[in-house]
Amino acid sequence: MRTLLAEDLVWHGPGWEDGCRGTCRCFNVGVTVNPGEYDARRQFVETDSGVVSYVDAGAGRTALFIHGVGTSGYLWRNVVAALEGERRCITMDLPLHGRTPARADPDYSLTQLAKVVEDFCAALDLTGVDLVANNTGGGIAQIVAAHTPERFATLALTNCETLGNVPPSAFKPTVWLARAGLLAPLRPRRFTCGGCASCSSAWATRM
Numbered sequence: 001m002r003t004l005l006a007e008d009l010v011w012h013g014p015g016w017e018d019g020c021r022g023t024c025r026c027f028n029v030g031v032t033v034n035p036g037e038y039d040a041r042r043q044f045v046e047t048d049s050g051v052v053s054y055v056d057a058g059a060g061r062t063a064l065f066i067h068g069v070g071t072s073g074y075l076w077r078n079v080v081a082a083l084e085g086e087r088r089c090i091t092m093d094l095p096l097h098g099r100t101p102a103r104a105d106p107d108y109s110l111t112q113l114a115k116v117v118e119d120f121c122a123a124l125d126l127t128g129v130d131l132v133a134n135n136t137g138g139g140i141a142q143i144v145a146a147h148t149p150e151r152f153a154t155l156a157l158t159n160c161e162t163l164g165n166v167p168p169s170a171f172k173p174t175v176w177l178a179r180a181g182l183l184a185p186l187r188p189r190r191f192t193c194g195g196c197a198s199c200s201s202a203w204a205t206r207m
Contacts, residue, residue: 042054047122049095050095051100055080060086065079065091066138076089103116114140118148121144131144134157138157138161
């Protein structure tokens with residue numbers, strides 16, 4: 001398995017919330033997809049970790065995209081639109097994000113979330129996959145690749161959590177607010193992508 005740095009996928013940083021309203025281009029790929037177009041392709045699969053929501057588009061070699069805290073698979077919509085003419089592109093919603101429900105098990109550690117991804121890959125019988133991830137999803141993807149390397153051809157990471165950088169310094173105030181029960185009241189509205197302050201709180205308190 002090769003490890004790549006996905007420098008051609010440019011994350012726009014603080015402007016990510018605009019993407020939740022479908023008005024920005026979260027990644028600099030020159031394609032824009034609205035929420036309705038994305039949701040029209042949504043599917044659900046039962047895994048050993050519970051039901052997982054995902055979008056499966058295109059044909060060819062498979063690329064699986066993993067998102068981070070406070071967003072969903074919708075984050076990758078424009079990348080999928082740019083690639084689906086030549087690749088099979090799968091985006092999944094992690095538990096408590098997008099349309100994937102909360103888990104019965106309250107464990108939202110990176111290791112447990114990695115197991116959700118591993119079970120998802122098993123349910124869809126994915127092999128020879130290019131695994132692409134950013135943010136907290138990158139930390140999850142590293143664990144997934146270490147646990148089940150036989151499923152993956154490459155690993156491509158944008159800026160993300162790594163050993164000794166969980167949570168990242170810039171995210172630590174969010175963790176402190178979540179642990180104090182103060183994060184959700186600050187951002188009560190739900191985003192159309194499925195992420196919300198309550199979901200972020202659930203994750204952040206476990207980091």
